[in-house]
Amino acid sequence: MTIRNLQAKLAVLPTVVVIAVCFLGSICWTAYISLTRSGIMPNYTLVGFQQYVRLFSTERWIVSFGNMFIFGGLMVAGTLILGVGLAIMIDSKIRFESVFRTIFLYPLSLSYIVTGLIWQWLLTPSIGIQQFVRSLGWESFTFDWIIQKDYAIYTLVFAAVWHQAGLIMAIILAGLRGVDEEIWRATKLDGISKTRVYAQVVLPMLKPLIMTCVVLLAIAVVKSYDLVVAMTDGGPGNSSDLPGRFVIDYTFDRANLGLASAAAITMLITIVAVITPLFYSKKGQQ
């Protein structure tokens, strides 16, 4: 018996090494570097939280970090509303269900680079939607958010919702299909409207699943890199920058390791702060 178990242990050994070295070890290294004065090369002299102080007095970081919450809040809310709405509509025994499902889900198979480029073209004023509406005769129509400093970040929301709504639809639809038919029969007999059953019975039942969706979307938001690179490249200026892009930029192009590490650890803390309460509320539900 022990010898056979030994084979199983050997089989998971690479995974243990990968987790220990590449994931946990690397996090510790980055956390340590964030407490040093490292610049182009790692420097192991500790300087306390100086890099974090510097980080939060760096204009570009403040913009990126704030953008993450604007983009994240709108994207998560928009995707959830659209995704849940689509799932409910598809669940009401319609024809051509698989056609609709296929259409709503296809953007998810595209990369964020492709998604970002498509939406960049649609939103570029001189060739995109603005130009189209103007050509219809509304000469003064303006929709140029993507080149406006204060609005560029919102354009990312359109693209991200388009990309992710199908995922939420698929997950919620799977949940709806698992709801006991008995509930529908009982509420129908009592003459309770479908809208009320969804709002007061079915969706509360799916709360753990909705929490999972929020977690998935929140992680996607914090990780975001490709989409912003393809769509606005952080511009105009750095007005639509996001933390993921900030870290890559400061690590590989500007070679400012200490600051980049402090930013990366801040990203990690944000994820933990978002996920932990959601995770516990999900546990509490079960």
Place this chain on the structure above:
Amino acid sequence: MATFDRSAGSPFVYKLAIYLVLILVAAAFLLPMFVMVVTALKPMDEIRSGSIFSFPVDPSLDHFGKAWLSACSGLSCSGLSEGFWNSIKIVVPATAFSVLAGAVTGYALAMWPFRGAKALMTALMIVAFIPYQVILYPIVRIFSTIGLYNSLPGIILIHVIFGLPVMTMIFKNYYIGLPQELIKAARIDGAGFTRIFVSIILPMSPGILAVTTMMQFTAIWNDYLLGLIFAGRDNLPMTVQLSNIVHVSMGEIEYNVNMAATLLTALPPLLLYFLSGRYFVQGITAGAVKG
């Protein structure tokens, strides 16, 4: 609330409204793809004068040829074909190895319980949440120390590493649902870890293998960040080359060539999705519902 009750009483109006909304949203979802296809077919003067939603008057496939063979990035003018083949060289082995690694690890965790297996599962679940940005640079240093940085084996290995947590969780969740008696019987007959895996477990896994293969193929094909950082100049995947071609800022922007290039890059995962969407849906929901 009274009005809602009444509308529930007339299912026809209710249904009609649902179809209307669904069709409108579906049209909005298809529009970006439509714009991409028609623009890729239009000559430049048609793009400049017409609207983005109009059908091409004088369609041409030349732009696809140019995007494939001679579009310029900052480095060279050899089009996307090079990136396509680089992506194939990365995606095929990386998908195979990461699915296999996930299957073996998931099998070991699900069917050969040992001390620490539970802790390992928890660790896998936690690390699946870590943003790449936190661990990328240390891994770059490790890879350059062992000579894997900027190489084909390096980019393949990094995809296997980053795929491991999710792949393992999916396989473990699947294998834990199989009847454990099968394994017990085989063990009594003297079959070992490897034999049980090859002759009992693998033949029972075609569905889950299809799901995970599709997930990893799509994820790795669509990757941009890891390819940019780990692949090295000679192995840049298609997504990175696409971005280089589109963002090159010399002369007039050729929207038709750019859209053709984007379409070509999107095509492999898109085809896979349309041909076997069932597995795709199973993959994303399996990952989400159980995790």
